[in-house]
Amino acid sequence: MAAITRLVKRTPYLPCAARFLSNAPPQKERNVQWVFLGCPGVGKGTYASRLCNLLGVPHIATGDLVRSELASNGPLSSQLSEIVNQGKLVSDEIIMSLLSKRLADGEAKGESGFILDGFPRTIKQAEILEGVTDIDLVVNLKIQEEALLAKCLGRRICNQCGGNFNVASISIKGENGRPGMVMAPLLPPAHCMSKLVTRSDDTEEVVKERLRIYSEKSQPVEEFYRSRGKLLEFDLPGGIPESWPKLLQALNLYDYEEKQSVAA
Numbered sequence: 001m002a003a004i005t006r007l008v009k010r011t012p013y014l015p016c017a018a019r020f021l022s023n024a025p026p027q028k029e030r031n032v033q034w035v036f037l038g039c040p041g042v043g044k045g046t047y048a049s050r051l052c053n054l055l056g057v058p059h060i061a062t063g064d065l066v067r068s069e070l071a072s073n074g075p076l077s078s079q080l081s082e083i084v085n086q087g088k089l090v091s092d093e094i095i096m097s098l099l100s101k102r103l104a105d106g107e108a109k110g111e112s113g114f115i116l117d118g119f120p121r122t123i124k125q126a127e128i129l130e131g132v133t134d135i136d137l138v139v140n141l142k143i144q145e146e147a148l149l150a151k152c153l154g155r156r157i158c159n160q161c162g163g164n165f166n167v168a169s170i171s172i173k174g175e176n177g178r179p180g181m182v183m184a185p186l187l188p189p190a191h192c193m194s195k196l197v198t199r200s201d202d203t204e205e206v207v208k209e210r211l212r213i214y215s216e217k218s219q220p221v222e223e224f225y226r227s228r229g230k231l232l233e234f235d236l237p238g239g240i241p242e243s244w245p246k247l248l249q250a251l252n253l254y255d256y257e258e259k260q261s262v263a264a
């Protein structure tokens, strides 16, 4: 984490989304350092990568780092493949080493700021992160539990362009005061259709284990950040068309997106 430590020492931080957009005179600003938390399948990757495009910061997903290490057939590959395909968590040491390397590579390329997705996933990881840098904001994405399994099982990746899609069509009836929810599938363009693959850890058995591990090991991380006043809870009201504008509003970024699209 040397890269991240140096990064922080050089630059003061903006503590939250509202400050990020405030009209206060610019300080020596650095880009946002945000974290996305949420159960497997909730949509962390989708919303984190959209926000990263908007804010011009890298989207760093530790799941992607693990998958690319696996695909490299390096010394850790067989150990990682067993852990990931059982739905277990990779050790904190391995994750910290993959993440430090990713941050150092980014820093060498001149990256500043980030949105972390899938990290921290344990209290130990949150403590290590807190020891080396300031996180401005932690977004805790939530969705009705019934939708999670279907969303994970519907995930598809295009093995050519790497795009993420979802073939699940979700419709949950509202009852006992709980609102209903409809989520249309997120289908790929025609040229990706025949190249869709499913992640090897997105089987029903493994997803259920990942959800169990999330509540045991990762849910306490929500409280870690809540107690520090950094947690923004966000209940996804539906699919991207309903959720994206509301997320921007919650982050005080609605006008920012409009200004960016006018400038483009």
Ligand SMILES: Nc1ncnc2c1ncn2[C@@H]1O[C@H](COP(=O)(O)OP(=O)(O)O)[C@@H](O)[C@H]1O
Pocket (backbone or CB within 6 Å): 039, 040, 041, 062, 063, 064, 066, 083, 084, 087, 088, 089, 090, 091, 092, 095, 117, 118, 119, 120, 121, 122, 125, 201, 210
């Ligand atoms: N921060 C982390 N700590 C430990 N293991 C991780 C971490 N991030 C990713 N992994 C490993 O990579 C797998 C895939 O992660 P990810 O793509 O984030 O999946 P999910 O869809 O469950 O959010 C996890 O099940 C776990 O084995």
